[in-house]
Each structure stands twice: as structure tokens, then as C-alpha cells.
Amino acid sequence: MQPRRSNPERAEATRTALLQAARRLFIEKGYAETSTPEIVVAAQVTRGALYHHFADKRDLFRAVLEREAKAVADEIEKVAAPDKRPREALVAGSLAYLDAMSVPGRTRLLLIDGPAVLGSMGIASIDEAHAARSLSEGLEAVLGPEPNAFSIQAMTTLLSAAFDRAALAIEAGADPAEFKAAMICLVERVVASA
Template identity: 45%
Template sequence: MQEKTTRSQAERREATQSSLVSAARELFARHGFAGVGAPEIAQAAGVTRGAITHHFKDKTGLFQAVVTAEAEAVGAALADWPAGDMAGAVRHWFAVMETPGRAQILLIDGPAVLGVAEMARIDAASGAAELGQGLAETLPGMDPGQLAVLAEILSAGFDRAALRVADGQAAEPYITALLGLIEGLRPATG
């Protein structure tokens, strides 16, 4: 006799949302937000188009879920890096950003679709927090307000560099330049 397993409503909801986010992530990474329609996402996820509106309101709501998941993945990867190794962390960040489609989702379509303020809010809970913490460890004693501004400026530089690398430029010159900027801010000892 076959044993039937029944999933709860919450489990079915989570499975459908996960399937939609996964399918949408792949399509947005390949074709950009504007190049993908809700019917195509639903078909790739194996659900009806109504599932998108039921779980995410619309394609933009689904995209926001994709962006949030992507930013959380970046933040988690950076959080695992050992404290005190800024050079290693910078190199690791570039490696993490090389995930296919990540720059498209986070750095091109994210600000265009969700807006700069919403992207800053999402980033504040992930990668920006890790950058701020790394800078605080590297530049001890810096005024917290100045440190926050520095993190924001450097974050923009990191993002621009990631876009260039995604377009085929070598990462090493950007890594060297960013590390040079950070090192140049260290207080002189002795």
C-alpha cells in the first residue's frame, strides 16, 4: 500500500513561491526584467500566471523577491569571510558578484525597476552592512558618520567595478584600485 504524504497549505505556498523566485531569477538573469513576461515566468515555474499575482501581486513584486534573495545571498557569502582580511574580502566580493546574472539583477534592473531608495534599503541589510563592518575593522577610530559616508561612496565604486567586470573587463585592476583607496585611508602609524 502506498503511503500518501500531504503537504500543509504553508508548505505548498512556500514551494510555489520558491519555484517562482527560482524560475524568475534565471529568466531575469538571462533576459533582464523588461525582456521577460509574467506568462513566461509562470510557464518556467510550472504554475499558472495567477500564482504570480496571488503570491507577489505582480511581476515587479516577484522581481523584488528575486532581488532580495540575491542580495541576501551576497550578504551571506560576505558574512562568512574572516574578519580583519579586507584584501581577501574585496577579492571574495568580486568572485561572489561573478555569479551569472547577478550584476544584471542587482546593479542594472534593481535600481531601474525598484528605485535607488529601495535598493539601498535592501542592500543595507546585506552587502552594505558587511562593507561597513569591514571598513570599521580596517579603519578603527574613524567617526561613525564619516565611516557610513565612506561605505556609501565605496559601495558605488564596487558596483561600478562589478558592472565593468560583468561586461568583460578584468577584475584585478579594479580590485587593486579599490584596495589602494582603502589602504590610503588608514591612519599613519609611528
């Protein structure tokens, strides 16, 4: 249609089309059940374009997940303004995480297929660097550097898991208010000593 487009423009458009089509199909059918022919048809490009921009199917999946994790992290940072007191920021960030993860398909991408396809380590390097870090900093801000009978690092990991399953439950149809309340209750009991 456009008679002339610069090379970077073409490449960016193709990349974006692939990422969007892949994201939709990965959410609808899962990673394993989505074939690269399907993806390129949906993106209106060819498999050649896919393998030109991405090393393989998994690399495309990784790129989709990095975008998604960044979107989640952005939504959290939006509410975790530094002018809030630590405890309020922690609660606000917690609720923001659950809201961000309630975008349809995000739990499947980041919490179900992600760990299986990229490994529980590979996924950790993607979003633990983003979302779970806010939690760790929030806990440390409330509890102080070396406080209690438990390791902050370990407790961060455990609470992060609880957050994730709360998000899964909510997407699966559970009452959001019920799980948000339970989650906030859990966090507050952990920081109760401070």
C-alpha cells in the same frame, strides 16, 4: 505526480519554482522584457499562482532580489571571520564581495535593474543593510570612530559604488585581477592614515 502533498509543501514548491524561473528570465532578458506569462510557463504554474503568492510583478522581482542579496551577504560573512585583524578582514571582505558578485546575472539584478525598478532607495534598503554594512563596519574598525578629513559614512558610500562598478566591469569581461588590484589599492589608500 505526488498524489498527496500538504498545503505548506505545495505553496513552498510553487513559490520556489516561480522565484527560480523569474530569476533566470530577469537575468536573461531584463525585468521590463520579461512578461508574467513567460515566467509562469517556465515555472509550470499559472498566472493565478503568481498573483496569489506575490502582490504584483514588482513584488516578485523584489523577492528575487532579496534572496540574491542575502546570498551575497552570506558569502561575505563567511570570510569575514571575527578572529581576523580589522585590516585583513577588510581586504578579505572586499575580495569576497567581488567574487560573490561575479555569479552571472547578479550585477544585472542588483545593480542595473534593481535600482530602476525598486528605486535607488528601495534597493538600498535591501542590500545596503547587508553588504555595504560590512564595509562600513570594516572601515570604522580600521580608522577608529571619528578620524579624518572625511565622513566615514560618505566614504563608505563612495567605496561601495566603486565596488559595484568593479563588479560590473568584471562581468562585462574586464580582467578581474586588474580591477581587484585597483579596488584593493583604493581601499588601502583610504585607510592609509590609520
